[in-house]
Amino acid sequence: MTPTRSRHGRRGILLIAGLTAGALALTGCTPEAESPTSAPEWELTAQTDAPSGDIDSFSWVSYGEPYSLDYAYAFDYADNQVLANVCESLLRLNPDYTLTPGLAESFENPTPTTWVYTIRDGVTFHDGTPLTAADVVASMSRHIDPAVGSSWFSVYQNVASIEQTGDREVTVTTTIPDTQFNQGMGGSAGVIESAATLAEKGADYGNSTGLVNCTGPFELTEWQSGESITLTRYDDYWDDSLKAKSGEVRFVFMGDATARVNALKSGDVDGGWMLPVDGIAQLQETSGEVSFGLSTAASNLIVSNLEGPLGDVRVRQALLMALDRDGILEAAAKGYGEVSNALTTESVWGGASDATRDAAFSDLEEYPYDVEAARKLVEEAGATGEKVVIATAPIGNDFTVISQATVAAAQSIGLEAEIKTVTPNAYTALFSDPSAREGVDLFYTVWYLSSPDPLEMYGVLRTGEFSNYGGWSDPEFDAIANEAVGIQDAEARAQKSSELQHIANEQLPWLPLFTGPTTVYQGERITGVAPSIAYLYFPWAATIGAR
Structure with missing residues (x-):
């Protein structure tokens, strides 16, 4: 039910829902508190306490039902938090946002335009059949098949061929040097499925009827549409270090934020990601544990119309x-986070030196709150009285807060402004259908990166990119981004990304708002999770056992 789905290619994952509950009362059109409040105290946790042992089963609450568990369309939080435990990629994106070998035991880049993957031996799918190089070719090739319309096509946009070149070897050839291709192999773009299953299930693959047949520590055994998904431990899983400590995991879908908090408080469900912020204090008073972890997500306003003011x-x-x-x-996040002037978080700059990372975030324009100065800028631009439309949907309290605050801000500087409220499904279309964005100037996203490289973010803002929703174009930006894609050295590539970050900060194709941590709750029965947004690709449920 969240706006991130597309049958077209784009890089990155877009939007969260359910971060906040709808309990905040707003006065007028502004989310400002009547009196100053102190920010809550919280700290990042890399790993929660190890389990005391295995557990028969545990339950997990999700704000929504997956749109699909077909890896080609798994492009959202509800989808990937399930899929990460069932299906695996060529590389593994770890909780600290490093990439290590996964179903590919090794890889190399022997020429600037080839990536060679050696496929791990001794791995079986959940039906007991062995993983082969042919399965890898079939799985990857779906992303470049127009009939599939993969949501991850942009990772493959420079791919010329995908071929089996040895008994356990697959070679990907690109039209230009493309470092971002390999970076994407730790996410859904790198997931491997049985070629026989893909052929057998056809259009039912990945839905509640066809299910999936992958290699992860859990097998997808039941999907009760509209209610729940059940995963069962796969006893023949290849990686001893990540064999599941629970015999079963049951995901329960609850769209209402208050209901989710109440279910966690009562113990009706054992845990959940993306805690409604209004419920965090309540959950901290239980015998369970609230944790805050690494995030790559940034809350932004996407400028979707550059023809208007x-x-x-x-x-x-x-x-x-x-x-x-x-x-x-x-108002939107109860102070859990910080205001940001960049479209990335420091957590995806791991390949950069400290000096380069610091440079990327230093000397950025601050854009302090100054209505008078802002009104003068609008007058100078000759835009006073012109109209902007902000799209929103009844998805979470953050949508309400941000849309109303944006209207109030626009009106305060002499613009005419209105909110266009659409259904959650129609909001989804904003990210995939240009016609859905007609007449819309701004819409809200919480955009996270699915690889440990800031270039993933800035790559989508190049001229003509699918996710460049407003059609923003800057020749200098394009030239730097195109050069950076071909730079193998992570530090040198990060230096170029730093330049891109500064241009985006000056030109504001998207308006940065704030960043915040990943949140997770484990009830009194369970422990062991790594609180990181990598839960969307890493088999996090396998590490959870008895407290």
Whole structure:
């Protein structure tokens, strides 16, 4: 039920829902608190306590039902938090956001335009059949098949061929040097499925009827549409270090944030990701454990129409200056996070030196809250009285807070503004259908990166990219980004990404709002999870056992 799905290619994952409950009362059109409040105290946790032993089963609550468990379309939080425990990729994206070998025991880049993967021996699918190089070729080839319409096509956009070149070897040839291709092999773009299963299930593959047949520590055994998904431990799993400690995991779908908090408090369900922020304090009073972990997500306003007043960078700057982002952070996220002027978080800059990472985030324009200065910018641009439309949907309280605050900010600087409320499914279409964005100037996203490289973010803002929703174009930016894609050295590539971050900060194709941690709750029965947004690709449920 969240707006991240597409039958077309794009890089990155878009939007969260259910971060906040709808309990916050707003006065007028602004989320500012009546009196200053102190930010909550929280700290990042890399790993929770190890389990005391195995457990028969545990339950997990999700804000929504997966759209699909077909890896080609698994492009959202609800989808991937399940799929990560069932299906595996060529590389493994770890909780610390490093990439290590997965179903490919090794890889090499012998020429600038070839990636060679050696497929791990001794791995079996859940039906007991062995993993082969032919399965890898079949799985990867779906992303370049127009009939499939993979949501991950942009990872493969430079791929010329995918071939079996040895008994356990697959070679991918690209049209240009493309470092980002291999970076993407730790996510859904690198998932491997049985070629026989793909052929057998056809259009039913990945849905509640066809299910999936992968290699992960859990097998997908039941999907009761609209209610729950059950995973069962796969006893022949190849990686002893990640053999599941629970015999079964049951995902329960609850769209209502208050209901999720109550279910966790009562112990009706044992755990959950993406805690409604209004419920965090309540959950901290239970005998369970709330943890905050690494995140790559940034909350932004996407500028989707540059034909209107937001086509003038001064108006974009003015709107950002008219947004009380500290107040928005308090109202939308209860202060869990911090205001940001960048579209990335430091957690994806692991390949950069400390100096390069610091440079990427230093000297960025701050855009302080200043309505008078913002109004003058709008006047200078000749945009006073022009209209902007902000799309929103009844998905979470953050949507309400941010849409109302944006309207209030626009009006305060002399623009006319209105909110266009659509259904959650229609909001989804904003990310995949250009016609759905007609008449819409802005919409909200919480965009996270699925690889440990900031270039993933800035690559989508190149001219003509599918996820460049407003059609923003800057020749200097394009030239730097295109050069960076071919740079093998992570530090040198990060230096180029730093330049891109500064250009985006100056030009504001998207308006950065704030960042926040990944949140997770484990009830009194369970422990062992690594609180990291890598749960979308790493088999996190396998590490959970008895407290």
